[in-house]
Amino acid sequence: MKIALITIGNELLSGFTVDTNAAWIGNQVIQSGGNIIWHQTIGDSLEEIHASLNQIPIGIKTIIITGGLGPTHDDVTAHALYEFADDTPVFDEDYWTFLQEKLSKRNLKLPEINRNQAMKPGNGKIIPNPMGSARGLHYCVNGQTIIALPGVPGEMKEMMTATILPWIKSQSSQRLIVKTIRTTGIMESGLAEKMGDIVNTIDKNIKIAFLPQFTGVDIRVSGTDKTVVDEKVNEINSHVSKYIYGQDKDRLEEIIGQMLKEKKLTLTTAESCTGGLVGHRLTNIPGSSEHYLGGIISYSNKVKENNLGVDKSTLEQFGAVSSETAKEMAENVRSKLNSDLGLSITGIAGPGGGTDEKPVGLTYIALADGKNTRVKEFRFLSDRMLNKNASAQTALNMVRLYLLNE
């Protein structure tokens, strides 16, 4: 099912708002059996909406419009559609009463300006909005189905999910199955090498895409046949399993949380260059207090020495960014905070602070379990934020690999 999308709003054209609705709709539609093949963004004006509707490529029978359904004078989508469909809207007394009662419960009075939100089509249909007052419109004009939704992301998503996507599914014989395999600790080229012939599939029914980020590479497998997609995912799994931490929306900190919980182990952190990012990520997961006890952000050398107990001589002899300091940090946070595992990160995040011998990006990560302490050296990038993110991800991955082998 070919679909055209029109997103309406001067704020989108001026770039003050990023059009995340379009991406969300495109992605949901493709997994429901549709395809956005044409997308236009226009300003809040009757003429532009008319012009846009008249430009829809021949062969597209479904049009989704978002934006311009609110109560203000900028919101002209409904008017444009009434005109386009040659329809006369009628006042919906019941809905007006409903809106008034809803607000009076909160001791508020509904302004008269909202009256246009109680208009409903004469010929077309209403699409309910469970979250807000601006309802959607559904018209059939000259063999085309036109759906108009509000631009507020939460409301649009709810209405798409409840009404529009099920309808697209019902109209489509096949839909795209999309699986994402999430990897970290290996570059795109390394993955491609290990995956060998799997990448060079000549099967037109399956598509494999690498999506590299600085914290890892996602492998996206898509196709219309679920069995073929699942087979391909399994094949990839068997070749690069070590680097895979999850699927689809899985987060590394979530996976680690589950593993720690299963093994009944606790974790603490000693962070220098990441400044608390690892603790922040671990505690983004509900229930993380079961396995993450806390940590010490030892940003200054004094805190490393006085509060984390790193030997003064270690700091003097090897420096704060060294394998030796990382080792003591991990061991000491483990013993001082009384956890099963202690994780430490120390590095030069940049932009300043680098030398020829110890350049920006040099990072040591250590993991102590009371018997052994592993320390690894990494050379990341020149950008501070990329270094913090790469360090945190690599540190979390070191915990994952440790737990995998335990």
Add this chain to the structure above:
Amino acid sequence: MKIALITIGNELLSGFTVDTNAAWIGNQVIQSGGNIIWHQTIGDSLEEIHASLNQIPIGIKTIIITGGLGPTHDDVTAHALYEFADDTPVFDEDYWTFLQEKLSKRNLKLPEINRNQAMKPGNGKIIPNPMGSARGLHYCVNGQTIIALPGVPGEMKEMMTATILPWIKSQSSQRLIVKTIRTTGIMESGLAEKMGDIVNTIDKNIKIAFLPQFTGVDIRVSGTDKTVVDEKVNEINSHVSKYIYGQDKDRLEEIIGQMLKEKKLTLTTAESCTGGLVGHRLTNIPGSSEHYLGGIISYSNKVKENNLGVDKSTLEQFGAVSSETAKEMAENVRSKLNSDLGLSITGIAGPGGGTDEKPVGLTYIALADGKNTRVKEFRFLSDRMLNKNASAQTALNMVRLYLLNE
């Protein structure tokens, strides 16, 4: 200057990539004197590019195209433009040699597939790409200026900034001046009330918009006359100065860093519910090691008690989320880590852990300076991430307000 934008890419239509280029271009163009008034997204196909170029509304003489300039078979923008301009491209021997030499320095060989990146227009012009190998194209066809740039955000931005935006400025008599005033600690309605008549300006040359987020409200002032915009900004400043922490891209942690540096004061943190987020934000700023010494992430009660030294009886009598615990956390992190100021946060981030008496969102923030300790109670929201972000922002703002009054 009216401008049409065409962004090309199947990944944009399928929503696997969010079109952030369009927003960036729209925003830069508007501040250079242009206006994107029409934007279309299409797939990687010759026919669609032709159709799109033919749909540009009458009166638009400038067209910017991004995407589809790479070396793969999907990248068809250059071909479409050669056809549209009725031009025959020529092979650029110099550029091909340049590309080969560039790669051979890295011990790499340039694949033959890249030969099309060394083609250049017969009639049109080349737009240099300082960051990558795909150069831009510049054509004049039937009185229209067509500019094609690669879709890689870094390359596109560099080329826009170096070549296209200066040209737009040179063609435009007036451009939009945009100033953003960043506030926190007050809601949109509160700001509007305090600003009074400033908001209801009837001057058509100036526009004021509120952009509320959970961490604060940005006030955007825009207009074509710099003096008028500056006057309005000053007027707003004088009404709500207490809530303003910066302008435009300023970050709260950056402002605090400057203030601490000026006053030669150091800060440490004791974080419970924010789990390290405050430390992370403070250390995002280069040079933060001058004023931020570190902190203790006291996520579990044991760490609060054993490592941060919160009295066992305080925890038992008042609970971990209490004004009393927050007070001790701030005072103890200050004295243990030996800083001028100690900041603490303890709260119920949710989704679990709330009770009737202490619901999700209840948060205590304390700031100790060795003489006094301020503690404040807040009731945030029901969402974990929103609570963490609101808590961190409010805690940082408490430091800002303290330093402002010192």
